[in-house]
Amino acid sequence: MKKLTDLKVRFVGAGNMAVSLIGGLLNRGFMPSQITASDPGGHQRQIVTEKFGVQTFTDNNEHFGIPDIVILAVKPQIMKKVTQDIARSVAETNALVISIAAGIKVEHLEKWLSIDAAIVRTMPNTPALIGEGATGLFANTNVTKEQKHLTEGIMDSVGISHWVDEEFKIDVVTALSGSGPAYFFLFMEYMEKTAIELGLKPEVATKLVEQTALGSAILAQRSPDSISTLREKVTSPNGTTEAALNSFDNNELEDTIKQALNAANNRSIQLSKEFS
Ligand SMILES: NC(=O)c1ccc[n+]([C@@H]2O[C@H](COP(=O)([O-])OP(=O)(O)OC[C@H]3O[C@@H](n4cnc5c(N)ncnc54)[C@H](OP(=O)(O)O)[C@@H]3O)[C@@H](O)[C@H]2O)c1
Numbered sequence: 001m002k003k004l005t006d007l008k009v010r011f012v013g014a015g016n017m018a019v020s021l022i023g024g025l026l027n028r029g030f031m032p033s034q035i036t037a038s039d040p041g042g043h044q045r046q047i048v049t050e051k052f053g054v055q056t057f058t059d060n061n062e063h064f065g066i067p068d069i070v071i072l073a074v075k076p077q078i079m080k081k082v083t084q085d086i087a088r089s090v091a092e093t094n095a096l097v098i099s100i101a102a103g104i105k106v107e108h109l110e111k112w113l114s115i116d117a118a119i120v121r122t123m124p125n126t127p128a129l130i131g132e133g134a135t136g137l138f139a140n141t142n143v144t145k146e147q148k149h150l151t152e153g154i155m156d157s158v159g160i161s162h163w164v165d166e167e168f169k170i171d172v173v174t175a176l177s178g179s180g181p182a183y184f185f186l187f188m189e190y191m192e193k194t195a196i197e198l199g200l201k202p203e204v205a206t207k208l209v210e211q212t213a214l215g216s217a218i219l220a221q222r223s224p225d226s227i228s229t230l231r232e233k234v235t236s237p238n239g240t241t242e243a244a245l246n247s248f249d250n251n252e253l254e255d256t257i258k259q260a261l262n263a264a265n266n267r268s269i270q271l272s273k274e275f276s
Helices: 016-027 040-054 076-091 106-113 128-129 145-158 168-178 178-196 202-222 227-233 240-250 253-274
Strands: 008-012 035-038 055-057 069-071 096-099 118-123 135-138 159-163
Touching: 008 016, 016 035, 016 040, 016 128, 016 145, 016 253, 035 040, 040 055, 069 076, 069 135, 069 145, 076 106, 076 253, 096 145, 106 118, 118 145, 118 168, 128 135, 135 168, 145 159, 168 178, 168 253, 178 202, 202 227, 240 253
Parallel strands: 008 035, 008 069, 035 055, 069 096, 096 118, 135 159
Antiparallel strands: 118 135
């Protein structure tokens, strides 16, 4: 079985996500010589070369070599063109193809690459940019157990990852963790704004809300208690927290959140259709 650090990896697209994944892989013991990347943008290539010492190319087929893994890190809108462009290079390698593009279904990647490729579709989120991402993974039937293991190694270099057994669940992952950071930011934004209205200095409100979000997330991760038990433990009868939670209930927060996640799930399904 191949070790993660024995692999050769080719990135197609060297934007924000590729940069964070390359950083994560180097932190896990990869050598820069094991990685190559292609991107038409000079600025991104310069970042990758100067920051990591990784060789980059303008053309996606240039110095393609025989990578074990090809990571598709371009925007969904150009995925069809890019995959068709590299189809022959990929076919010559037997490489595992990992797509990080939102909304691009495995069946379309299979069609555009026109080979029996082993393909993993992933749905990462923006905290991956600081190594704290949460990624959903779905594999087609050509992906071996070993390749699944290697994929986890790659995506876990920028956070945590979990497999889903049916592709439609990637839309649910998109609605939960893909778009999730924005839900928390919105909540934090409203808390910050109200605390300022109630008299706190903006910088104090910002610091306190950031640390509260961070502390709550870490507590939820580390505690053996469920999230709802943790919430109950903070809520004393007739106390301040109960007053706030009753206000949320009266304003049907649960229903609001349900509707929001359903809207994101539906939009994800719709986008997949548009991108295909
Ligand atoms: N950022 C996130 O947190 C996040 C979360 C979930 C999923 N994703 C997915 O990850 C993918 C990459 O996102 P990103 O945020 O890294 O985007 P990005 O920063 O825009 O990176 C994409 C890169 O691809 C380059 N590119 C354009 N045309 C190309 C071509 N023909 N061949 C090769 N490279 C080309 C772009 O160059 P130019 O800028 O010069 O066009 C850019 O450097 C997207 O599909 C997105 O859906 C991202």
